[in-house]
Amino acid sequence: MPAATEAGQRDERGGSPLEVLLVFLKLGLSSFGGPIAHLGYFRNEFVVRRKWLDEQAYADLVALCQFLPGPASSQVGFSLGLMRAGYPGGLAAWTGFTLPSAIALVLFAYGASALTGPAGAGLLHGLKLVAVAIVAQAVWGMARSLCPDRERASIAAVAALIILFSGSSIAQLGAIALGAAAGFLLCRQAPAASSSHVAMPVSRTAGFVALAAFFVLLLGLPLLQGVTASPPLTVFDAFYRSGALVFGGGHVVLPLLREAFVTPGWVSDDAFLAGYGAAQAVPGPLFTFAAYLGTVASAAPHGIAGAALGLVGIFLPGILILLGTLPFWDSFRQRASAQATMRGVNAAVVGLLGAALYNPVWTSSVQSPQDFAIALVGFVLLTAWRAPPLVVVIVSALGGMALAMVK
Template sequence: MASTPVARPRIREIFLAFLALGLTSFGGPAAHLGYFRNEFVARRGWLSEQDYADLVALCQFLPGPASSQTGFAIGLLRGGGWGAAAAWTAFTLPSAIILVAFALSANLLEGPLSQGILHGLKIAAVAVVAHAVLGMARNLCPDQQRTGIALAAVLLVVFVGGTAGQLSAIVVGGLAGLFLCTSASGDATGHSSLAVSSGTGRLSASLYVLLLAGLPALAWLTPGTLLDMLDGFYRSGALVFGGGHVVLPLLEAEVVQTGQVTADEFLAGYGAAQAIPGPLFTFSAYLGAIMSPTAPVVWAALALLAIFLPGILILLAVLPHWNHFRRWHRAQALMRGANAAVVGILGAALYQPVFTSAIIGPREFALALTGFLLLSVWKLPAWAVVIVMAAGGVMIGA
């Protein structure tokens, strides 16, 4: 990764900012993007609304965990290669550690107090995503054309569903932007400060393809559970679009259908992953720990790296060409449409699964509305709202 020397205080700043999010970002990928936007665009000003939306659109296009790729890119923008590593590590480790601990002791999340806190944290995700959607809509859908593109994206996601719906929404939004957003006012999206050399891009692309083709060959030539695990987890991270919940069927096929993990163990870990902060891809750490009774921590670390690595490699492979693409006038119109579609995708995610999984009655709705007003009117930081929502969840449970 090409990067200039960055002062240690900046790397520490990146690490601590992402660590706070890794400890408090509940609600899945859509909520994570809301937390990122609130922290790094609205509060810290590390990048513009337009740059952030461009990154989200790019990472939605690529295979891998979109929210983790976005966080990695923000760290890269702020602190170069070390900043990217600090961002990914700080955002990923908290949930990975919790899930490994859960694998070793399945009683961590039992009890009415814990359940109440977890319920409140899911409600917090509703407030955070709603606040993010509103803020992005104001900036990225300022006219009728882009508002219509966002609405079309919602309809595609709702009626098509799954990854196909999300990818279709971005493609259709970009194509619509080519025709409807050519005369849109505002600054061009012609430059990004994400500096990745072409050599780094070529190396990353080569490693991506080499591992994708080489790991199955190694697993076939040298039969062994570890190589099989690395191959299966790398392929899951390399070939899944949409990340998060979409990867679960692939992992289930790799570990449950092969008899390495029981269905009950798989579902228990999935439930825990839903209830804790951080990226859902850290579910791989739980599976790695379950699969090895002799070295659970080592296997958890290897599984975690195997599933995240392809998403990072493909992102680094594409970034050297990103600025050239964005400088084209037609590309700017395409990105306006794609950014509007991203707003629609987040809007659809606000309802399903964020709202529907958390708001099960009027009390939950009132608590979520309180959190939204605390963010939008009283301008409280997201972590403070998370604490309030957690306390509210305990009160509702009682």
């Protein structure tokens, strides 16, 4: 009996990086619908079908990744690969889940310049209108779940006002910090934390090293950039800083990336929003939008090298802080003060995303009643009809082309 038990444990917990890569490559090719949908795909694949972990362990893992900055679904995927096959498994999971959408967006970046004439311009404008519908749906859904009471609704409103009146990256940091402080003071009605734990092959020493690397890069890259004035380092810092400061999922990275790339003139607003719209048409994590930006940015390196730099830069901080937190998560997550603080942070994130919905998404895309009609159709398809984002992309793109052709 003991031998059988051990064999069963090896079968359930042990695996190869190749196995992990193939499973996540399939998910990377088929997981449409954004980070919340990705978590549903993961649960069906790894809890229900493959039984790599149980329901409670998966819920704990999702709670951790939603707590941290970074792309939650990619962090969950990396953690599942890490559990299954160690560090090579984590890398295999990230590669398989990320590569398909990254390649598709690089191809779009190279092909977008060929879209000339009324039809091409209408197609790109339709993709910009997709962003209106997608971000509006994200704001609506996040507000309902993360701002259910007056305290958190007020935190979200104040955060939105801060961003709307300033819009700088310092203001974004300030809004998140204010949300954390307000949550600590006002949002202490936390539910009882689970007593189960998620076992991960990460030692406390490795966790400390990963946390140190996270903060050294976050604080040191701007200083090093000021000394060397290296364009690749400047671009890497822009991606790393955006990935390190994102709470609440992929859509929230929009204002951070816009501040980093549109404000200095590396990418135009039209190209930025067209790429963001195209990112809704592909499966996998929304953070692969960085591959598109790295390809089209005027700052060196661009092209394939810029895409690779963007992917590493934007995903690295989320992976580092995940590795740094895993050994300490069980004890920390039990504290009511930590849960209250994150409630305030999440509410501030809703305000941040709401401000981004107005500027730049709405102001740069909705220029006529017809534009509003296309965006409204997309929003209704997403929220009322539960249509896949790919359907909304097709409808909006065709609508934009039709409007351009009849003008």
